[in-house]
Amino acid sequence: MPELPEVETIKRQLTPSMVNKRIINYFSSGKKLRREIPDFEPLLNQMIVNIYRRNKYLIFELDNYWLIIHLGMTGKLIEENLAHIKKHTHLLLSLSGQSFLNFEDARRFGSLDIFSKQNYPEYNSIPLFKSLGLEPLDKNFTLSKVDKLLIKKSTAIKKILMDSNIICGIGNIYASEILFASKVHPEKLGINLTKKEIESIYFNIIKILKKAISLGGSSISDFVHTNGRKGTMQDNYFVYGRYKESCKNCSTPIEKMAQGGRTTFYCPQCQKMSLNKDV
């Protein structure tokens, strides 16, 4: 479910209300998620110092630990005033100030991990983050770095955009939207992209992710904010989920195809496969 804008939205909503609160109790379903879940006992009496995001992971910095949450496809983090264990609650944190953080995940593709700060003083040294690529909203996400990464890959650009070891946080929705905005065919190989195409992709990554964040992310079926409300970026899609609907730019019916087991949406007119590399 959630891509960078959705996870960033959750981070921004949780930060003001959770930071400086103390974990005083917890409930764990004990069920296996993407991985076996850890023992949460060490979290007791830990203060939430800060909350970060890396790729699609939420990172809770505690006094002595890092609590790492991935929402998978259907994960939710809901703040509530009552302890309410629901059908798909996997972790319920009881916090000082009579508030509760409920992690629900129906499909269980998410993950919960704990690392000690003694072993990993900086969260970037945690194994989960070791091989991750560039953060699109960081200062060091530069055109020249993106150019160097894309131009050497003989892989379809859609798959490159979704590879978090190259660029972080772009999933199936935003990859399609970024390529439409950039007028690049999803199957064009990295090595065949022109300078102009790379530049356009670079700027549209930033523009579209920021726009999605400003709209509170996309709510298609599962994603909700920490208060249960929905984001509105889904009303602004140009291609995703618009198969056979007319292109908002040229009225051509939107096409879809499979790439790496995921559905890619594109406009066959606006995103023609240009074969020449240098124009």
Added chain:
DNA sequence: CTGAGCACCTGAGGGC
């Protein structure tokens, strides 16, 4: 190195 296929799960929606 590359891509396709599949596996991990539950739930929603369509067709009959």
Added chain:
DNA sequence: TGCCCTCAGGTGCTCA
């Protein structure tokens, strides 16, 4: 009402 099928914002593994 029920069954069977397909599909879904993610990731990571095998195999050719």
